[in-house]
Amino acid sequence: MAKKIRTTILVGAQWGDEGKGKVIDILTEDVDFVVRYQGGNNAGHTVVIGDDKYVLHLIPSGILHEGKQCVIGNGVVVDPLALLEEISFLKEKGIDAGKRLKVSDRAHVIFPYHRKLDELREVRKKGRIGTTKRGIGPCYADKVSRVGIRMADLFDEAYFRERLKLNIDEKNAILKNLYGVPGFSVEVIFDEYRRYAASLKNFVCDTNELINKALSDGRSILFEGAQGTFLDVDYGTYPYVTSSNSTAGGACTGAGIGPSRIDRVLGVVKAYTTRVGEGPFPTEFNESMMDKIRKKGNEFGSTTGRARRCGWFDAVLVRNSVIINGIDSVIITKLDVLDDEKKIKICIGYRYKGKKYVTFPAIPGFLENCVPLYEEHPGWMEQTSDVTSYGDLPLAARKYIQRIGELAGCGVMLVSVGKSRDQTMACGKKV
Ligand code: IMP
Numbered sequence: 001m002a003k004k005i006r007t008t009i010l011v012g013a014q015w016g017d018e019g020k021g022k023v024i025d026i027l028t029e030d031v032d033f034v035v036r037y038q039g040g041n042n043a044g045h046t047v048v049i050g051d052d053k054y055v056l057h058l059i060p061s062g063i064l065h066e067g068k069q070c071v072i073g074n075g076v077v078v079d080p081l082a083l084l085e086e087i088s089f090l091k092e093k094g095i096d097a098g099k100r101l102k103v104s105d106r107a108h109v110i111f112p113y114h115r116k117l118d119e120l121r122e123v124r125k126k127g128r129i130g131t132t133k134r135g136i137g138p139c140y141a142d143k144v145s146r147v148g149i150r151m152a153d154l155f156d157e158a159y160f161r162e163r164l165k166l167n168i169d170e171k172n173a174i175l176k177n178l179y180g181v182p183g184f185s186v187e188v189i190f191d192e193y194r195r196y197a198a199s200l201k202n203f204v205c206d207t208n209e210l211i212n213k214a215l216s217d218g219r220s221i222l223f224e225g226a227q228g229t230f231l232d233v234d235y236g237t238y239p240y241v242t243s244s245n246s247t248a249g250g251a252c253t254g255a256g257i258g259p260s261r262i263d264r265v266l267g268v269v270k271a272y273t274t275r276v277g278e279g280p281f282p283t284e285f286n287e288s289m290m291d292k293i294r295k296k297g298n299e300f301g302s303t304t305g306r307a308r309r310c311g312w313f314d315a316v317l318v319r320n321s322v323i324i325n326g327i328d329s330v331i332i333t334k335l336d337v338l339d340d341e342k343k344i345k346i347c348i349g350y351r352y353k354g355k356k357y358v359t360f361p362a363i364p365g366f367l368e369n370c371v372p373l374y375e376e377h378p379g380w381m382e383q384t385s386d387v388t389s390y391g392d393l394p395l396a397a398r399k400y401i402q403r404i405g406e407l408a409g410c411g412v413m414l415v416s417v418g419k420s421r422d423q424t425m426a427c428g429k430k431v
Contacts, residue, residue, distance in 0.1 A: 005263045006220040009251045012228030013267035013321040013408075015237075015275035016246075017301070017308060019333030019416060020268050021045030024061045024224045026414075026421060027266075032219040033069045034062025035211060036226065037254030038244035040077040040110060040139070041086075042132040043226035044302030048419040052093070055302045059086050060224055063100055069214070070097075071207045074106035075244065075254020077139040078151060080196035082110075103200065104207040105152035109193070111164075113171040113184050114138040120179045129240055130277025132304050140243035142167070151204050154197035161190055208256030215261060223251040229267075229321040230275075237367060240279025248325040266413065267327035269318055269404070271335045274308040276301050280367035283311035283347045297337040312345040312374065315407035320360045322410050329413035332401060332427075335393075336417040341379040344400060348407065349373040377403065385418045390428040401427060 010027065012018045025047045028034055041057040047064060048054075056063070058078065060070040072078060087097045114135030121137075122128055131137060142148040147170075149163050165186050172183025214221060227246040230236045235247055244250060248265045252258065272293065275281050285293060290310050293299065299308035321327065338344055350357045350370035357370070380394035387393050393401075393415070405412040405427075412427040 003263065006218070007215070007223070007257070007262050008221075008264045008266060009223040009225065009248045009262060009325075010266045010268065011225040011246065011248050011325050011327070013269045013318050013325070013327065013330060014228050014273055014314075015230045016226075016228035017044075017274055017276065017299075018228060018268040018270050020224065020226075021047045021056070021061050022333070022416065022419065022421070022424075023266075023268050023331050023414070024222065025049075025064065026424060027222050028062040028065050028068055030220065031062075031068070031222045033071060033211065033214055033221040034060040035071040035073050035221060035223050035251075035255050036060045036076050037073045037223055038075045038246055038250045039226035039242060040134060040136050041079050041082040042134045042136045042242065042303060045224075045226075046302050046419075049421070054093070057086060057303060058083050059090070059097065059101060062222065062224070063090060063095060063097060068100060070101045071211060071255070072101070072103045072107060073207055073211075073255035074104040075250060076104070076107050077110050077136055077143070077244075078103060078107045079110035079134065080193065080200060082134075084196060084199055098202065101203055102205050102207050102210060103151060103203045105150065105204050106208075107151050108139055108143045108148045109151060109154065110135040110139045111149070111167070111189060111193070113168065113175070114142070116175065116181070116184075117171065120175075120181070127239075128278055130279070134303075137243040151200075154193055155201070155204075157194070160193070161186070164190055164193075211255055211257055215257065223255060225250070229325060230317060235324050237279050240277065248327075264328050265326050267318075267321060267325060267330045267410075268333060269313075269330050269408070270333050271313060271338055271400075271404075272297075273311045273314050273317075274299055276304070276306055276308050281309055281311055282350060282367055282370055282372045283314045283345075284309055285311050293337060296340070297334055312347055312372075313404065314347040314372070315404070316347060316349060316358060316360060318404075318408045319358075322408050327408075327410050329411040330405065330408055331414040331416070332404060332412060333416040335397060335401070335415055336383070336385040338379065339383055339385075340381065342381065344377045344379050345374040346377065346403065346407065347372040348375050385423060387417060388422065388425060390415065390425050398428075
């Protein structure tokens with residue numbers, strides 16, 4: 001008898017923005033809990049329900065479903081102001097997060113000096129990462145440097161003041177002496193964050209206990225990854241990455257559950273590739289193709305509004321992603337964006353210094369200088385956004401989907417051809 005799936009980790013299998021928001025929204029129907037385990041308000045999950053569009057940065061997209069418990073795990077970095085703004089935004093839409101959301105007492109807190117340092121480092125000409133400037137990297141840096149401040153710490157007045165002073169003294173020296181900008185006041189930030197803490201008091205708890213109890217009680221959980229595999233601090237295109245583990249393993253440390261309790265890992269891939277910010281991108285389009293796909297796919301960041309870079313589907317990266325994450329099946333999004341293409345390319349390898357690679361080695365400069373090797377597929381040249389069943393997709397589209405699954409080395413579970421929930425179909429096994 002097939003094992004009942006109770007725990008699923010959903011990851012982005014490329015560079016983020018694969019359309020995870022919509023997929024999470026669909027999968028949430030069948031689960032009791034939705035848990036975020038890494039990243040912060042650098043993420044942007046877009047969900048379209050009827051005529052309403054919701055963009056959530058920090059709160060799990062599952063919040064849009066009544067009766068689901070949402071959790072921001074210990075691996076997330078929380079900007080309390082951003083969180084309170086998101087809670088108010090939901091309230092305006094008639095959603096009471098108070099009943100549906102819990103935040104880990106161990107989650108680290110983003111402060112204004114983190115945002116400032118993130119911004120100042122990005123002004124440099126060399127070594128820019130193209131971050132979202134939300135203070136994510138500096139906050140995680142403090143966490144691993146063991147000087148960070150956690151949600152729980154905000155509630156202990158004396159301890160919080162002492163930790164804050166330690167941090168601000170150090171950061172102010174950097175801000176003034178290295179960057180020549182004014183520093184921050186301990187008292188101003190202390191008062192501001194004590195106010196945030198008071199507003200968030202009822203949300204904060206030991207979420208590890210909550211999640212593990214839910215599992216013991218037979219409840220089902222979806223762990224929603226933010227960003228994507230190649231933005232992972234260990235496995236991504238370092239240093240052009242985010243500062244957390246966006247891969248599936250991050251769910252265990254970032255939510256406090258053991259690996260043996262994970263039943264399934266799903267990966268979301270776009271039918272092509274995009275990335276935001278700096279960093280190598282072997283299959284990046286030329287300008288005219290970029291322009292066309294960017295417009296058709298509305299490829300603009302939902303957090304910063306920046307134009308996304310676009311390129312052909314890179315099967316080498318996705319195959320790697322399937323291995324690193326232990327992905328059981330992929331979900332292909334935005335197939336309809338390729339509807340007008342006569343020819344569609346898939347990258348199946350790289351040439352670098354005369355040698356062929358089908359992997360993604362850590363050699364410095366490899367991805368910047370390799371030449372992608374493509375196979376070409378005929379396009380379907382038909383509109384797919386109205387198709388609701390896999391068998392009704394044009395043959396060339398089905399062949400493209402099957403080839404992606406074959407190259408990725410896993411099954412294809414769903415295919416999405418538009419923003420709304422009903423523009424999604426289960427994928428058939430046969431072309
Ligand atoms: P940070 O996470 O703001 O530090 O940014 C580091 C890199 O990750 C930059 O290239 C960002 O553009 C990218 N990034 C961060 N969050 C997302 C996301 O949700 N989608 C896509 N790219 C992201």
